[in-house]
Amino acid sequence: MHLADMSVAGIGFAADLAGALYWDAERLLVVSDLHLEKGSSFATRGVLLPPHDTAETLARLAAVIARHRPRRVIALGDSFHDSGAHGRLSARDRAALSALQDNRDWIWIAGNHDPDLPRDLGGAVADEVAIGPITFRHAPTGAEGEIAGHLHPKARVSRRGRAVERRCFASDGARAVMPSFGAYTGGLSIRDRAFAAIFRSLEFTAHVLGDRRMHTIAAERCC
Amino acid sequence: MPKFHAVTPESSDSPDLPEILTRWFARRGWAPRAHQLALLAKARAGRSALLIAPTGAGKTLAGFLPTLVELSTTSRLVAGAGRATGKGLHTLYISPLKALAVDIARNLEAPIAEMGLPIKVETRTGDTPVSRRQRQRRYPPDILLTTPEQLALLLASDDAPFLFGSLRRIVLDELHALVTSKRGDLLSLGLSRLWRIAPELRAIGLSATVAEPESLARFLVPQLSPAAATKGDSGAAADIVVAGGAAAPVVEMLDTRERLPWAGHSARHALGEIYDLIRRNRTTLVFVNTRSQAEMLFQDLWRINDDSLAIALHHGSLDVAQRRKVEQAMTQGRLRGVVCTSSLDLGVDWGDVDLVVNVGAPKGASRLMQRIGRANHRLDEASRAVLVPANRFEVLECRVAIDAVNENAQDTPPLRLGALDVLAQHVLGCACGAPFLADDLYAEVRRAAPYADLSRAGFDDVVAFVATGGYALKSYERFARIRQDKEGRWRVANPKVRQSYRLNVGTIVEESMLKVRLVRSRQGSKIGGSGSTGAIARGGRLLGEIEEYFIEGLVAGDTFVFGGEIVRYEALVEDQVYVSRANDADAKVPSYTGGKFPLSTYLAARVRGLLADQHAWTGLPDQVREWLSLQSCFSRVPGAREMVVETFPRADKHYLVCYPFEGRLAHQTLGMLLTRRLERARARPLGFVANEYALAVWSLGDVSAMIRQGRLDLDALFDPDMLGDDLEAWLAESALMKRTFRNCAIISGLIPRRFTGEEKSRRQVLFSTDLVYDVLRKHQPDHVLLRAARADAATGLLDLRRLGDMLARIGGRITHKELDRVSPLAVPVMLEIGREAVYGEASDELLAEAAEDLVREAMGT
Incomplete structure (x- = not known):
């Protein structure tokens, strides 16, 4: 129940309730938009959000990694909320991150929030990664076979005067946009015109992260 | 004045x-x-x-x-x-x-x-x-x-x-x-x-x-x-x-010639009689409890306004210019009637009002007396008021409220304990004025009555919060908003802090509102849903403002009452809601979200007293007396301190109805907690509705049989220990708690208003206090803001204190009635099903339903 099948360009993926994507054949786990240190980023501007978001995000990441035991992890961009973010990581969070990277390949893909990733983090840094028919990059272009993040898709469903809004994967079988993973990341409705630009119609599907299970809902049914 | x-x-x-x-x-x-x-x-x-x-x-x-x-x-x-x-x-x-x-x-x-x-x-x-x-x-x-x-x-x-x-x-x-x-x-x-x-x-x-x-x-x-x-x-x-010497008010209950409704809040049955009262008096104020009731009544009155009486509408969500126009007409004595909400409760002088009509439940004795006072401009003349109950339970409430007015019994709430989020705002304000020593400010704050019992630890936590957020991690020292100087005095760290204090001062957190504009319908056009479509005519007449959360529950095509008419929801574009005129006789989506104020504890106790005392029923209308007599034959009329629980089957479901009389808010919280417990007892509960007097929970499991066979113990079900772990678990996901937290976060100055407020691209702000709530709750559950939110929850939207008092009161006094069908007393709350939002339905169920649509579509059914 915590996984939903999602196919992109003929490849079968599992969309995980945690907001991560798993490619079993490649033993590859993908997460997008961690936005680590978003809390302290606000603090530098005088908004003292609780500084526990990085610890929370890494704990969630550790849980999903423990579940799938991937050989390789791709962080699909905007892993750090700003260019100073990695420097503000606490010693504990830094150690937690490094423990996650042990014994597996780790690829940081550059995003608009973190275009210049530091080299001292462990793992490789890339602008995009291609594996078979699939290209992983941060900002979606709408190209076929593309898996991207950046937009933080969320879906809203209304029934009988009550609305539920949750993060989701958005996919039309040829391309997909990943939900944001970070504890402090909000979302953008899949009915926003930004998604129309990627999918060119409403013929796409939202794999919605419910409280206890995944739900596959037609974009048309969302509002 | x-x-x-x-x-x-x-x-x-x-x-x-x-x-x-x-x-x-x-x-x-x-x-x-x-x-x-x-x-x-x-x-x-x-x-x-x-x-x-x-x-x-x-x-x-x-x-x-x-x-x-x-x-x-x-x-x-x-x-x-x-x-x-x-x-x-x-x-x-x-x-x-x-x-x-x-x-x-x-x-x-x-x-x-x-x-x-x-x-x-x-x-x-x-x-x-x-x-x-x-x-x-x-x-x-x-x-x-x-x-x-x-x-x-x-x-x-x-x-x-x-x-x-x-x-x-x-x-x-x-x-x-x-x-x-x-x-x-x-x-x-x-x-x-x-x-x-x-x-x-x-x-x-x-x-x-x-x-x-x-x-x-x-x-x-x-x-x-x-x-x-x-x-x-x-x-x-x-x-x-x-000051003495005011003439006692003359208050009566409308003795309707019509059939008294079992449920509902519209008082439509008495429409003609209300209209008659307006016609027979010079100027009548018609008070109702909610904006949507005001909308509906105003619309209904105009439908039968054969004499073209000048009847106006006044409530807080109307456009300001429109409100000013009504107020002006009122002072000039040009209006015969005004349908209004509590927006007219307070002091401003609106000229000569000779009758106050209160439609619906009075909620509290003091509240009613203040409303009645609006009719009186001369101390030596008695105010006149007519109460119009909208349903049978409200008849009981009106009866005891009139008794309370005649005895001049007051039920204003006790003084508050000072809120910590407000204190945080004040502490920052003090630092903006001049540097302070913590000892001095602590002594000063405690001279204020609401803060007289504030502990030093509580005060220090607030100062720490203002300085660096008060987090367990000490990583924010360099971002401090206030800092101690060498003499130990707290000073503002930089001028920006002063500026942000000025922008955020105040304790009123407005509900996020959207402007409502009337446009021509584009029904039939293919573009559905909301979002950024350009298909409807922009502009349109401004009808007023509406709460964002209400609109979020709608899909295009839903109808609701606004601005005195039934409108169809067309689309949401940025902060504008576009609606068109609908010809439907009834709105599809109920917009009654419950009054802002629950039934006062005092009136609730009096209603229970009235029910328990059969001799007192003589003062009630025949229809109501008959109803109560039927109940005592068929089931049981609750005693003054007891709580009656009825269980019965209906269609393919099993119902549990109880009568705590503690107001909608406390009942909603009770409903949430009972559903959790029934779930654990494997009764498979599906949902519940609450009104001011009762709560009905329905389930797939046969609750009657479970009680009969000892598999479900009512004393255990209603044990006050539900306010422990069950409450904790529920608070983690409660939307009401999140809303409460958001208010505290804003008032305390953690989240600047401009982050949550007006800006155009607000729907794209990648930030929400709900996320902060989740993270803080998990990582620092004793944080000062969570404490402030909990204190609010005790009396505010969750009414926890009242629920706790009630559970203590009924301990050992629960009477169970196993019935084969719905009882007369249960009818009103049962009728709320379908009219009101059903709670207890998990988000997953709602999402699953939307997913079903996809399956049906795929199967071509």
């Missing part, structure tokens, strides 16, 4: 009054009233005082009389102004409404001019132009009329010592209304600051009748330190002056 009505002089001449005032009274043919002179005597004796008086007693003149006397006799009147002469304010007047401040100023200026007194009166509200605000700081008037928020702003400025150093009097109007909210907390802290700046300051509180005048009187004077209090010094309350 000042009600200078000719009354029989209570003393032929008033030796207490200076010549100039005596002459002025005489010239007008008026005489000062006893309570006005009493208040003057208190002022002369150097005492603070609380005046309790009904509407129309000349309360405001009483409040200003000491000021007028002092200003007409002292040497303050020597020409010259401003810093040059060192002349600050003499009197501050604080009102909860800026309209009231403006109104009072106008009415004060007249007598001052007539007496030829060189006294300057000015107002300062959010609408006051910047240039005048700046001038006021340099050349303050003698009397400044303002609001609690403006006072906080002035106190946080460098000018505070000059402005308030010579302050002698502060008049707090509508004090009973102010002290029940966080605005009252903010005001109490401001008052405490003023006592430090101007130790000679004396306060006058003006209030309607309240249940506990003694505790209100404590608000007006500095509270003693515990050390002084234990020495037996009990001087920490203002003197109380009670």
